[in-house]
Amino acid sequence: MTPVSREGYKFRQDICIPCYQTNQETILKPAAFMDLAQEIAYWAAQELGFGYDTLHIHHIAWVLSRMHLHFHNAPAWRDLVKLYTWHKGSAGLFYMRDFDLTDSQGNKMVSATSSWVVIDERTRRFVRPEDLAQFLSVDYEVDNAIEEPAPKVTFPKGVEAEPAGEHLVAFSDIDLIGHTNNARYVVWAMDHIPYEDAKKPIKDLYINFNKETTAGETVHFFRYREDATWYVEGKVDDKSCFVVKMEF
Numbered sequence: 001m002t003p004v005s006r007e008g009y010k011f012r013q014d015i016c017i018p019c020y021q022t023n024q025e026t027i028l029k030p031a032a033f034m035d036l037a038q039e040i041a042y043w044a045a046q047e048l049g050f051g052y053d054t055l056h057i058h059h060i061a062w063v064l065s066r067m068h069l070h071f072h073n074a075p076a077w078r079d080l081v082k083l084y085t086w087h088k089g090s091a092g093l094f095y096m097r098d099f100d101l102t103d104s105q106g107n108k109m110v111s112a113t114s115s116w117v118v119i120d121e122r123t124r125r126f127v128r129p130e131d132l133a134q135f136l137s138v139d140y141e142v143d144n145a146i147e148e149p150a151p152k153v154t155f156p157k158g159v160e161a162e163p164a165g166e167h168l169v170a171f172s173d174i175d176l177i178g179h180t181n182n183a184r185y186v187v188w189a190m191d192h193i194p195y196e197d198a199k200k201p202i203k204d205l206y207i208n209f210n211k212e213t214t215a216g217e218t219v220h221f222f223r224y225r226e227d228a229t230w231y232v233e234g235k236v237d238d239k240s241c242f243v244v245k246m247e248f
Contacts, residue, residue: 004043009141010086011044017079023199026077030069030190030205030246033110034183037099038064040085041114044097048087050135052176059121060132063212064182065094066115066150069205072108080104087140091149093117093126095136098145111145121177124212153208153243155231161222164192164232169217179212189232189244192221197230197248206245213241 004011013036021032045051045062055061075081081101088096094115101110118127129136155161167188175181185207190198213219219234219241228248234241 002043002047004040004047006047007084010084010143011040011047013040013043013083015081015083017075017077017081019077022077025199027201028074028076028110030071030202031183031186033069033074033101033112034067034186036083036101037085037112037114038182040083040099041097044085044087050132054135055118056121060118060127061121061177062095062116063119063177064114064209065117066152066208067112067182067206068114068146068148068150069110069112070146071110071202071204074201075101075103075109081109082106086143088142088144089140090129090136091115093129094149096149098143100145113144113146113148113150115150150208151206153206153231153245155224155233155243156226159224159226161224161231161233164221164223166218166220167234169213169215169219171215173213174215179214182207182209185209185234185242186244188219188221188234189230189242189246192223192232193225193230193246200248202246202248204245204247208243209241210243211236211239211241 004013017028023029042052084100097114099112102108120127173180173184217236219236222233224231230246233243
């Protein structure tokens with residue numbers, strides 16, 4: 001039995017927000033939303049014929065490249081919510097997928113857009129779209145949770161980033177692809193800004209995944225604040241692995 005329901009070209013999952021996905025104010029954490037989004041994305045892709053099981057046989061896998069989360073009114077512990085996702089087609093190497101989290105009356109709580117790539121699990125290189133036609137021939141109808149694709153994120157030009165600590169990638173960080181799970185980067189980013197800022201209601205979060213990290217690597221963090229916006233970048237051997245922009 002699949003945990004998702006299909007409504008036309010969209011897929012839905014009904015969720016009761018658990019306590020362990022919320023913060024001190026019992027509000028859903030941004031990284032927890034990314035966990036939920038990743039799970040429904042896997043199920044939706046599987047239902048459409050290009051999920052993990054299908055691609056893994058051919059040694060290829062979906063990898064999240066960019067994401068933009070917009071928080072209208074984030075849910076709280078014990079809220080009954082509906083999470084929707086849908087495939088929006090492709091643009092170059094990117095495959096687009098959107099998400100809407102609503103309350104039981106259909107009011108939007110979180111909207112998100114994401115851009116994914118497919119990699120060869122053995123070489124870690126991108127798989128070309130023309131080599132994926134056998135998997136991705138699917139009808140879809142374009143709807144937008146967020147109209148603009150998730151943008152490229154960099155630190156503002158000319159600023160001096162502040163060193164913010166480091167983290168040794170460990171067992172709890174690694175996912176089924178063998179690298180750091182996408183939600184962990186948001187956990188790291190929010191752990192490396194002041195707690196008083198991190199616990200404030202967030203309006204928008206943007207993240208770019210530039211280079212995968214794996215167990216045993218040490219990630220060095222750098223941060224910069226601009227008014228109510230925090231930027232956090234993680235580097236390994238001075239190469240950017242991810243950049244997060246958080247607007248509070």
